[in-house]
Amino acid sequence: GExxxxxxxxxxxxxxxxxxxxxxxxxxxxxxxxxxKQELGKRPQLIIDIRSNxxxxxxxxxxxxxxxxxxxFSLHITETxxxxxxxxFCAASIGGSNYKLTFGKGTLLTVNP
Amino acid sequence: NAGVTQTPKFRVLKTGQSMTLLCAQxxxxxxxxxxxxxxxxxxxLIHYSVGEGTTAKGEVPDGxxxxxxxxxxxxxxxxxxxxxxxxxxxxxxxxxxxPPTDIQYFGAGTRxxxx
Numbered sequence: 342g343e344x345x346x347x348x349x350x351x352x353x354x355x356x357x358x359x360x361x362x363x364x365x366x367x368x369x370x371x372x373x374x375x376x377x378k379q380e381l382g383k384r385p386q387l388i389i390d391i392r393s394n395x396x397x398x399x400x401x402x403x404x405x406x407x408x409x410x411x412x413x414f415s416l417h418i419t420e421t422x423x424x425x426x427x428x429x430f431c432a433a434s435i436g437g438s439n440y441k442l443t444f445g446k447g448t449l450l451t452v453n454p
Numbered sequence: 455n456a457g458v459t460q461t462p463k464f465r466v467l468k469t470g471q472s473m474t475l476l477c478a479q480x481x482x483x484x485x486x487x488x489x490x491x492x493x494x495x496x497x498x499l500i501h502y503s504v505g506e507g508t509t510a511k512g513e514v515p516d517g518x519x520x521x522x523x524x525x526x527x528x529x530x531x532x533x534x535x536x537x538x539x540x541x542x543x544x545x546x547x548x549x550x551x552x553p554p555t556d557i558q559y560f561g562a563g564t565r566x567x568x569x
Contacts, residue, residue: 384563387557432497439556442558445496
């Protein structure tokens with residue numbers, strides 16, 4: 342089955358710095374790659390997603406890049422703010438069926454004021 | 455429009471007891487999912503459904519059963535709870551007939567402790 346590796350498991354940055362989280366996947370048929378943010382005690386919520394026909398997508402301070410050849414994708418957060426502190430999960434669709442996802446184990450991002 | 459609603463929010467069980475977790479969505483989504491979240495393990499898919507009357511196994515289905523008798527509801531059952539099933543359970547739903555498509559919307563979670 343699909344395997345998604347996420348790094349780092351924890352990341353601490355100073356407010357205003359950039360943060361990068363990387364994920365690799367194993368299933369070459371995967372074509373949908375969402376990122377979820379989960380604040381402490383809350384539900385996961387989608388922050389950005391990318392599909393295999395696109396190499397990069399941006400939404401204000403967040404961006405995602407995808408390298409299908411190397412089977413990796415990354416989340417970039419610029420000008421980090423304390424409210425960006427949360428656990429971030431990457432995910433990859435399983436076997437080309439976009440409705441089923443395998444999640445990475447998560448990255449705890451801490452933004453220090 | 456409540457989105458995805460899970461009941462109960464918290465539950466404590468003794469080993470061997472049974473219980474059912476209820477997930478309800480009001481977005482007319484075809485797909486529904488049950489995940490468990492354990493520290494350091496991310497979200498792991500237990501069972502899922504692609505439509506009313508259908509269910510399928512996910513990554514960690516052992517010890518759980520599900521039913522989708524109505525399109526808006528997805529039930530997760532534990533027949534004989536074990537301490538290893540102590541976890542936070544999340545329900546989610548999605549649609550292919552968007553936009554947007556494929557985005558999974560999560561419920562608030564159920565925190566289950568099995569003693």
